[in-house]
Amino acid sequence: MVDDTCNILVIEPLSVPQDNKEAFIATLQYTLETAIQAVYKLEPDELDSERLGEGKYLLFWEASEGGAGVLSQLLQQPNAFQRIAHAALDICHFLEPKDTCVQACYECLLSYRNQFDHPLINRHLIKPLLEELQGSAVEISGVFRDEQYQKLLSQTDPNSNFERVVLQEIYQRGYKLPDAAQELIPEANCKPDFVYKEEAIALFCDGSVHDNPEQKKQDKIERDNLRYNASYQILTLRHDEDWREKLEILGSL
Template sequence: MTADVATGGQGDRATERPGHSFGCAQDRPVTPSASHRVIMRLTYGDAATLWRINLGWRRRKNEEEYGFILDVENGYWATNKDAAETDPEDPLSVRTERVIPFVEDRRNCLLLEPIERLAPEVMASLQPALKNAIQVHYQLEDNELAAEPLPDSDQRHILLLYESAEGGAGVLRQLVEDPEALSAIAREALTLCHFDPDTGADLHRAPGAKEDCEAACYDCLMSYINQPDHALLDRHAIRDILLALREATVRTSPTGESRAEHLRRLQVLCESDLERAWLAFLEEHNLRLPDAAQVIVDACQTRPDFLYTEARVAIYIDGPDHDQPDVKTRDVQITDCLMDAGYTVIRFSYRQETWTGICTQHGYVFGNPQL
């Protein structure tokens, strides 16, 4: 699930790096309208596969030589000297092989990719600021959320956040599904970095602190875990981007294409102006778009106007003819069949003034309307 963070109005790409790779379970991008300026792209992966790969010593002489030497007979790690002394023709020689160890796990992950390339000190400072703000906002322990730069600490182009606790807390998904969540996180980050979240004014220090914070301190960005980054940390470097995120809105698409592209595809598949009006209503109120349109459900020999496939929700946009008794009877039969097949059926009539109430009633499907 991917979303664009846009300013100027209301408004899971898999990546890989040496030593760390990321498999995204769901990719859902979004592109706002022309009146919005996209500043960041979010990609969420639900129970995505993570590999942590150890490519070798940091200070190895040959940067292109990956892995470690393993004594395959005794199961002990060997030295490079042992590898050099290995003679395949000598039966008494130690048998060694070069291996690249890795571990694999499945975690809820979120990639944050700024649209414009940011300076290393900005990315390094944004990493603990957002991580700490998420932990405070959602009341997480420090060991429940992890953050790392991608592709590596020397090239900080993307920020990877993942729920490190077993099972995950489910908070990262909210950052792409709740249009206001990231704004709240940005406000929390501003507060943690000693800025007024409303005006952006520098408050200089944390409440109760005896000294001013110049660039970073252990009350804002610094921790024992990120000591290698301490020279880069600067709370002033991220003030403007946090203020921008505070005013930004997240707009999400349910497929692997942008929201605008997905919306256009759905509009092409519409068979009535009423269906197109319903899509326009969803877009106007920044509600979740359906995954598909005009897909036949064979079990019931019916073709809902739209489908939310993951939630198994069938949408019908009913015109005035559905007020006829015989059509109503047929609609009831279709609804019963779909419910027996495990679907939830939601019907919108041609009375458009009722649409907001229906969406609010089924917020788990559409999200919360922005009125």
């Protein structure tokens, strides 16, 4: 018996035209799958999907071992579906028309993997929805955000109250929460206090222990490794400075 875990996302389309319903859902499935792969630079075998409940739901899951955490990121980024919709309009030849593509082609939505659905796929059916999604925003329920906040609190260094003060400030301002706390970045052999993975931002909360000269030297080595070996942006907050002002950069995530 083999156990595996992966991120999943279930979507329930609400505005589904009753005529061509099956074709609409099938087209939406492959359009979203292809656009997510494009936006987040995933290989075709890293993301998969299927229709559930007679087409009432669309199930997406990260098929590669471990996953890239993309589907969870979709729920944490207010403009995620705006980006996906824009990519989908481009993929479906609506931004740069292709006269030889009638309903769909192998340059947009058709593939060997979805060949049994080729008769259903029609890019024109989902154009109005994609245009509407360009003005959409993801709203995260309080429960989901609270769970993430509590999870991050449990991951912080028990000896660093400053980390928890910073995390509380991020939470109370309504900023995007970090993806993880105290997680090892192998390329740099370093554990930032908090990490934003997609944005490649490492956040360090330096309490008084980091005033020690030897600790400062070690901090510089680790953070240079993060910057140059793992291409992370470093955001350092010191306990003895106006660190709250520095946090404003997170408001744009």
